[in-house]
Amino acid sequence: MKDVSIREVEKFWDENPLFSGESNFDPGTLEFFNDHERVYIEDVFAGHFNKEEYIPKQAAGNRVLDLGCGIGFWSATILESYPAVDLYVADLTRTALDMTKKRLNIMGFDASFSKQNAESMSYDDAFFDHVNCQGVIHHTPNTQACVAEIARVLKSGGTASISVYYRNIFLRNWRFLTPIGKLLNRFGGGLKGRGRQNIFAQTDVDEITKLYDGDKNPLGKSYNKEMILEMVKPYFHVNDVFLNFFPARSLPFKIPHSLHRFLSRKQGFMIHLSLKKS
Numbered sequence: 001m002k003d004v005s006i007r008e009v010e011k012f013w014d015e016n017p018l019f020s021g022e023s024n025f026d027p028g029t030l031e032f033f034n035d036h037e038r039v040y041i042e043d044v045f046a047g048h049f050n051k052e053e054y055i056p057k058q059a060a061g062n063r064v065l066d067l068g069c070g071i072g073f074w075s076a077t078i079l080e081s082y083p084a085v086d087l088y089v090a091d092l093t094r095t096a097l098d099m100t101k102k103r104l105n106i107m108g109f110d111a112s113f114s115k116q117n118a119e120s121m122s123y124d125d126a127f128f129d130h131v132n133c134q135g136v137i138h139h140t141p142n143t144q145a146c147v148a149e150i151a152r153v154l155k156s157g158g159t160a161s162i163s164v165y166y167r168n169i170f171l172r173n174w175r176f177l178t179p180i181g182k183l184l185n186r187f188g189g190g191l192k193g194r195g196r197q198n199i200f201a202q203t204d205v206d207e208i209t210k211l212y213d214g215d216k217n218p219l220g221k222s223y224n225k226e227m228i229l230e231m232v233k234p235y236f237h238v239n240d241v242f243l244n245f246f247p248a249r250s251l252p253f254k255i256p257h258s259l260h261r262f263l264s265r266k267q268g269f270m271i272h273l274s275l276k277k278s
């Protein structure tokens with residue numbers, strides 16, 4: 001994998017915020033955010049979004065950081081679940097912060113917004129009770145530094161909810177599955193917008209994880225369970241680990257709901273960790 005700078009990562013996400021090119025609605029409108037929520041829950045989480053698995057009670061009424069906010073799905077969810085949370089919203093890009101601010105404003109919520117690089121944040125030590133960081137640290141050059149930073153800004157006993165791309169059975173065996181990938185591609189499989197229509201035609205597995213976010217995305221790493229546990233072990237006690245995220249909308253055919261849910265839990269493309277600072 002070639003060396004990528006944080007500036008390249010920032011430029012990409014500034015120009016291509018999450019879900020851009022995918023919705024028929026104008027970015028930043030209520031309809032756009034509703035469409036994003038629907039796709040996230042129905043398609044990516046197989047219609048089963050148990051908020052408590054991601055946002056522990058520890059967050060309620062406390063100081064929480066949504067790190068790498070994207071277009072604000074998690075910030076909105078945190079405030080919907082626990083309106084008394086003192087929410088801090090951070091991202092590497094201005095575009096993401098602006099989009100999240102719009103999303104929260106539409107919903108009548110507010111938060112403290114700050115441009116931050118997760119590899120080196122400006123927050124004080126032991127400042128937060130909970131950090132939410134979904135689908136972020138696999139996009140940045142120094143993922144291990146992000147884990148150390150999340151631990152640093154958490155109070156002792158504070159919790160974190162982190163997810164990264166997971167090398168599931170499909171990615172692990174992609175070299176044998178490329179003929180099936182080519183067939184899926186031929187029959188219209190792929191993702192809308194951001195140059196992702198040929199995602200199934202890729203032969204290099206690292207290209208697939210990068211391409212999920214767009215053909216100009218400079219970085220998207222995937223991990224197996226041992227690798228990610230090794231990264232968090234020095235700082236955290238692991239409360240729970242599970243898989244999620246199966247974007248069935250990329251397939252050229254519909255799959256039954258039960259199969260979608262099964263694939264999400266057993267062969268999801270993300271691994272989620274519920275952590276407690278040790």
Ligand SMILES: C[S@@+](CC[C@H](N)C(=O)[O-])C[C@H]1O[C@@H](n2cnc3c(N)ncnc32)[C@H](O)[C@@H]1O
Nearest residue numbers: 013068069070091092096117118134135136140
């Ligand atoms: C795939 S999106 C995920 C957004 C959101 N967490 C979600 O799950 O909907 C990745 C986000 O991480 C941000 N990001 C990437 N590297 C980052 C870094 N080093 N520090 C902070 N944010 C970063 C990007 O700007 C982008 O908004």
